[in-house]
Amino acid sequence: MNSITISTLQEYLKTKYDNPQYTNSLFMKLVEEVGEVAEAINKIDGRKADDGLSSLSEELVDVIHYAVAIATINDIDLEQVMIEKDKKASVKYHQFPNLQDYLNNEK
Amino acid sequence: MNSITISTLQEYLKTKYDNPQYTNSLFMKLVEEVGEVAEAINKIDGRKADDGLSSLSEELVDVIHYAVAIATINDIDLEQVMIEKDKKASVKYHQFPNLQDYLNNEK
Amino acid sequence: MNSITISTLQEYLKTKYDNPQYTNSLFMKLVEEVGEVAEAINKIDGRKADDGLSSLSEELVDVIHYAVAIATINDIDLEQVMIEKDKKASVKYHQFPNLQDYLNNEK
Amino acid sequence: MNSITISTLQEYLKTKYDNPQYTNSLFMKLVEEVGEVAEAINKIDGRKADDGLSSLSEELVDVIHYAVAIATINDIDLEQVMIEKDKKASVKYHQFPNLQDYLNNEK
Structure with a gap:
């Protein structure tokens, strides 16, 4: 199975969503799904009877x-933001290697 | 800049989080961040004064x-689930190529 | 200090919000606030440094x-829905008195 | 039907939940329900087929x-916090009467 890069996933989703006006609608779907993650965890933790219909x-x-x-329709290059944000966090929390170095070591 | 595959991102995060017992704690952070996405969109849409401190x-x-x-500490292979879920959705919504084919065409 | 009934709170908020078209906007604010509840709990639980700026x-x-x-602009009588929903739950979970009886006993 | 004051609702819920250690669990249920509000709104707005199973x-x-x-198990007097918070907001946004005055006028 081919690996999925985040940039390829963004290109693929660009073929489905291309209008920044969808931001609120896509966010409403995101919140619905976050609720379903909560439901799946609640079932795993026994806070809700597990009917087998949820999949974490x-x-x-x-x-x-x-x-x-949402990132894609707002022209956000996620890989770039991830690398930069991770760099800052790795300095702040003294965690090395950071993602950039991890990727370089992988090559 | 090297591309980031989702599997590499999971391996990298495995070096930071490795205990499924963190699921609830990581989810609490996820919900905090979802609130911050809402805040960023509220500022973009003018529902909140934009102080420049949010970044979508x-x-x-x-x-x-x-x-x-959360997926990583629960041993979930995200790429595999993505491909399978996308395959079902592409049949349901008659949207082709699906992600698997899109990746193959990319090669 | 006068007690606040839910119906009075709805009448009061009706003076501020009266258009069902605000439903999505008000929900976006609700999600922002849910994120801030998560942040407050994360600080209480030590998942985030407590800068004293959050108030659960x-x-x-x-x-x-x-x-x-949101209920008010959609003409939802919350007290009525609460009583009915609680009645069903109290039968389902064998929890008595239910809210209706609790209120009656209070008189 | 008797009106429900927020303080009475808190007393009633105190009979069901009384341990602040439930805060995270109750919050996980809250997030699940927020997802279901999103789903109900998505159906109303046509972002999801309406199967009639959701009720806003x-x-x-x-x-x-x-x-x-959550407020109740953390000994939060919601009515008091509401009145105080509303007072600050009514000054900030020049909205009068505030909730306290509204309640007084009601008497």
């Missing part, structure tokens, strides 16, 4: 789908 | 960070 | 404010 | 239920 993995994929879609 | 791109990266982290 | 009580009041406001 | 009023009542329950 599928709900998390949906949350990521809508977060990436 | 950084808040979305944080939401993705915690969603991927 | 104020964030909860904000969540209730927006939930009641 | 019931989901909003659930959100209020859990927000009030």
Whole structure:
């Protein structure tokens, strides 16, 4: 199975969503899915009877789908923002290697 | 800048989070960040005065960070779930190519 | 200090919000506040450094404010729905007295 | 039907929830319900097929239920916080009468 880069996922989602006016609508779907992640965790933790209808993995994929879609329609290069944000966090929390170095070591 | 595959991002986050017992704590951080995405959109849409302190791109990266982290500590292969979920959705909504084909065409 | 009934709170908020078209906007504010409740709890639980700027009580009041406001602009009589929903739950979970009886006993 | 004051609702919920350690669990349920409010609004707005299974009023009542329950187990007097917060907001946004005056006028 081919690996999925975040930039490729953004290009793919660009074929489905391309108008920044969808931001609020996509966010409303994101919140719906976050609620379903909560439901899945509540079932795992026993706060709700587990009817087998929730899937933590599928709900998390949906949350990521809508977060990436919102970024995509707002022309946000997620990989770049991730690298930069991670660099700042790794200095702040003294955690090395950072994501950039981790990727370089991988090559 | 090297591309970031979702599997590499999961391996990287595995070095930071490795205990499924963090699921609730990471989810609480995810919800905090979802609130900050809402705040950023509220400022963009004029529902809140824009003090320049919110960044839609950084808040979305944080939401993705915690969603991927929760998946990682629960041993969820996100790329596999994404491909399978997308396949079902593309049949349901008659949207082609699906992600798998899109990735293959990319090669 | 006079007690606040939910119906009076709805009448009061009706003077501020009266158009059902605000539903999405008010919900976006609700989600922002839910994120701030998460932040307050994260600080209480030590998942975030406590800078003293969060107040669990104020964030909860904000969540209730927006939930009641959304109900109000959609002409939802919250007291009635609460009583009915509680009646069903008390039968389902064998919890007595239910809210209606509790209120009657209070008189 | 007797009116429900917020203080009475807190007393009633105190009979069901009385341990501040439930804060995270109740918040997880709150987030699940916020997702269901999003789903109900998505159906109303046509972002999701309306199967008639969602009820905006019931989901909003659930959100209020859990927000009030969290306040209750943390010994938060919601009516007092509401009055004080509203006073500050009415000065900030020049909106009169404020809730306190509104309640006094009601008597």
